[in-house]
Amino acid sequence: MxxxxxxxxxxxxxxxxxxxxxxxxxxxxxxxxxxxxxxxxxxxxxxxxxxxxKNLSRKKPALKNRVSQEVEDQVIEIALDYPNYGQAKAAELLTARGCTISASGVRTIWVRHNLETKKNRLVALNSHLRQQNQLSFKSQHDMEQLYKLEQNETALDCKYPGDVCVQDTFSIGVVEPIGQLFQHTFIDAYSQYAIAIVTDNKESATAAEFLSTTVMPWYQEHKIPINSLLTDRGAEFSGKQSAAPFKQLLEQTEINHIQMRAYNGPVVNGLAARFQQLAYDEFYAPFLKNHRITDIEELNTQLQKWLNRYNHQYAIAGRYTLGKTAVEVLALSKHLLT
Structure with missing residues (x-):
């Protein structure tokens, strides 16, 4: 800095x-x-x-150390086919199939997709089978009991889009001549579909307006109910008086409010933070470096274009997405909402 x-x-x-x-x-x-x-x-x-x-970061992912997409797909497939196998056994099986990869290489891919534990692989398998319409809720319950996946351990695990969502406020920084700007972010924890806008404040009324006028209409249009909303304990979400507009909206819409630090969530672990860092690195930093913005609407227009690319074109790592785009996951999971 x-x-x-x-x-x-x-x-x-x-x-x-x-x-x-x-x-x-x-x-x-x-x-x-x-x-x-x-x-x-x-x-x-x-x-x-x-x-x-301002100099943009020259750090780039070490692509030469990344395996091909074909190998990554096979590693994910092994995790779903044999969720009880550890990384060494999975690497041994893959090598026998002609796909040479080390145990540490398997773990690296599993970590990227949140598959590093047996429990996470089982949850991903449940999600994958349900997306393919091959696993009923009863079968899922039986599998959870078989592998002793207690409900109190998986309280924040997502069953379908809209089951658990995340809202956060991100400081973009001071952008002259407008001043301090913030991004209000809303992400579906299951599909990682993202909705966001730029404003000049982070007040509770603004967060509530974003949720009611931007987010909810999109979810209503796609017939996706919002069951639970996870936020941190920022003043706009949890203050006794400062958060009144936001709390009132959730009470009126009967959305369950989960208040905790995002990084404490077993599923949405840092989800908003990771997305906001991605937005800053790939959109805000290069765009603001090369353009002088004179009003918020101009920046919002460009943000919506980038969000469209993110939701439709970015292959997203995660135990529910498994390398698919957010829109693809929504399409695959639509039947889970009925």
């Missing part, structure tokens, strides 16, 4: 010094930059202000 601020100050100093000296070459010599860098910084500053001078 501090290194980024220092880098921005250094670039601003170069632009200012060139103006004061009336010579780009002298300013570049003094500051240790090339003329090409000066013109690049000048263009970035003119297009997006100080935010345009």
């Amino acid at each position: 501090n290194s980024n601020k220092n880098e921005i100050r250094s670039k601003l100093a170069l632009l200012q010094l060139a103006t004061e000296l009336g010579s780009i070459s002298k300013a570049c010599d003094i500051m240790g930059y090339s003329r090409d860098s000066y013109y690049r910084f000048k263009k970035q500053y003119e297009e997006a202000g100080e935010r345009g001078l």
Whole structure:
């Protein structure tokens, strides 16, 4: 954070010094930059202000260490076919099939899809079979009893879309000339379908309005009931007085309110935080670096375009999604709502 601020100050100093000296070459010599860098910084500053001078993270996923999609699909298949097998046994079976992968490689993929424990693999198997309409609720109950999956341990496990959802408020930061901006986020924990908007505040009334006017109409249109809503203990969700509008809305709509830190949830573990970090890295940071935004609606329009790509095109890791897109999971799970 501090290194980024220092880098921005250094670039601003170069632009200012060139103006004061009336010579780009002298300013570049003094500051240790090339003329090409000066013109690049000048263009970035003119297009997006100080935010345009911020260096984006150069960290990229180590794709060379990632297995192919075909291998990943086989590892997930083994987890569902043999949920009692550990990573070593699964790797041995895969190798026998001609798919060479180490036990640690199997575990890496299982962790990415939340399949690292026997319980999680059984829950994923239940979900997969029900998506394929091959497992009734009674069969599911029998399987849970067989493997001693107690209900109090799986209270937040999702049975279908809308069963457990997550709402959170994310600080985007100060965007000149608008000011401080926030993203209100709503995610279905089963399919990981996301809905979000940008506002200039995080008050309870705004969170309630987002839920009632943006989220609920979409769920009603797709005939998906919202059963439980998980939030953290932010003032907009849980304050005795500050959260009154949000609490009243949930009472009126009879939505069960689960208040806890998102990272404490056994299923939605950090779900909102992971999605919001993805949104910042892949949408906000590059977009705001290259564009000067003068009103919130303009930013919201671009956010909705990115959300459409996320929901329709992003392969999502998770024990319910298993590498499918959010829209694909919703389509596969539609019959579970009837």
